[in-house]
Amino acid sequence: MTILVTGGAGFIGSNFVLDWFKTSDEPVVNLDALTYAGNLENLASLKDDARHIFVKGDICDRALVDQLLATHRPRAIVHFAAESHVDRSIHGPGAFMRTNVEGTFTLLEAARGYWGALEGDAKAAFRFHHVSTDEVYGSLKPQDPPFAETNAYEPNSPYSASKAASDHLVRAWHHTYGLPVVTTNCSNNYGPYHFPEKLIPLMIVNALAGKPLPVYGDGQQIRDWLYVTDHCSGIRAVLAGGTLGETYNIGGWNEKANIDIVKTVCALLDELRPDPAGPYARLITYVKDRPGHDRRYAIDARKIERDLGWRPAETFETGIRKTVQWYLANEDWASRVLSGAYREWVSKQYGA
Ligand code: NAD
Numbered sequence: 001m002t003i004l005v006t007g008g009a010g011f012i013g014s015n016f017v018l019d020w021f022k023t024s025d026e027p028v029v030n031l032d033a034l035t036y037a038g039n040l041e042n043l044a045s046l047k048d049d050a051r052h053i054f055v056k057g058d059i060c061d062r063a064l065v066d067q068l069l070a071t072h073r074p075r076a077i078v079h080f081a082a083e084s085h086v087d088r089s090i091h092g093p094g095a096f097m098r099t100n101v102e103g104t105f106t107l108l109e110a111a112r113g114y115w116g117a118l119e120g121d122a123k124a125a126f127r128f129h130h131v132s133t134d135e136v137y138g139s140l141k142p143q144d145p146p147f148a149e150t151n152a153y154e155p156n157s158p159y160s161a162s163k164a165a166s167d168h169l170v171r172a173w174h175h176t177y178g179l180p181v182v183t184t185n186c187s188n189n190y191g192p193y194h195f196p197e198k199l200i201p202l203m204i205v206n207a208l209a210g211k212p213l214p215v216y217g218d219g220q221q222i223r224d225w226l227y228v229t230d231h232c233s234g235i236r237a238v239l240a241g242g243t244l245g246e247t248y249n250i251g252g253w254n255e256k257a258n259i260d261i262v263k264t265v266c267a268l269l270d271e272l273r274p275d276p277a278g279p280y281a282r283l284i285t286y287v288k289d290r291p292g293h294d295r296r297y298a299i300d301a302r303k304i305e306r307d308l309g310w311r312p313a314e315t316f317e318t319g320i321r322k323t324v325q326w327y328l329a330n331e332d333w334a335s336r337v338l339s340g341a342y343r344e345w346v347s348k349q350y351g352a
């Protein structure tokens, strides 16, 4: 048996593939276009591992996806590939519509053709697992309960609108064609191999370089943080036991204001790599807010716990310490991803 993973060279996808082989010998075909966010170095430990078949390619390429399905006969598709950064979606929404909407459509159509021709047990066992985000639910007010699976979709950014559109496509392909789908909507992940354009790795990398730590607006926006391997175990639980056509929210019960996240990162760096120039918090700099910035996300993860027995293994305190330690032990990884393209992005987003 084999699974097809899309986007498996990105942050969560590469963690998922690495984690998969800790508990399974089932081969993974990994289809990834290697955009700026994809990095084969994340998978270097699998270089000579026959269980991992990497294919550089685009999920919008129907002929390629058809060919991979026909050749490898996967029992499941786990779909991570996406444009994932909200700020980039504000500067240039086109790539988000193409990959997140058209790419998901292409995969669904290819999966429908492949699954439609399966028979018996293979047909019954097939799954299309769509990896999505809590951002599709919009923004919460301070007293609102956390997002449940029954919340209305109210996406506010081009990124979240494109993910919401993809979720709707997945739902419709189940409802209309019977395609055996499951969807997970997860909160903010953090951990190893997180590209340093997102809050936590950006703060670590900037702090170590003595650069400003840019906090948007008043820094009081709230996110619900989940260590990435807990997201991976949640996906495995839903892939194995989720009810077809259902969605499952995955979250860590860790609501934190951005400024508190930044201060926590600074305090850990003060402990683990003290800077002779003074505490890292001196670098905190409030900058212009993100347009349309969602104020609060929080996940009600009771359904996945009740139905599938999943709970996160890490607390925020254990996960953030591991994360900072990983970046300190892998400074070479970070310096290699900080390419010319990355520097161009930083100057476009943050100015001089
Ligand atoms: P990422 O940006 O780190 O990685 C995305 C990967 O997809 C990259 O390897 C990239 O090369 C690949 N890709 C992009 N366009 C492609 C295309 N057209 N064809 C093939 N591959 C392509 O993203 P991530 O943070 O790992 O997120 C993975 C998934 O999880 C996304 O669907 C995202 O919406 C979702 N998600 C992310 C978070 C989070 O906190 N990062 C939380 C919830 C859900």
Ligand code: DAU
Pocket: 084, 085, 086, 087, 132, 133, 134, 135, 186, 187, 188, 189, 197, 198, 199, 200, 202, 214, 215, 216, 217, 219, 221, 222, 223, 258, 290, 297
């Ligand atoms: O909620 C899940 C989502 O989490 C995923 O679907 C997205 O793919 C993922 O990128 C993430 O989106 P966010 O916009 O929440 O993540 P980001 O790390 O970009 O920002 C986290 C918070 O920190 C957000 O409120 C904006 C703020 N921020 C971010 C950056 C990059 C800053 O204050 N300064 C910054 O420089």
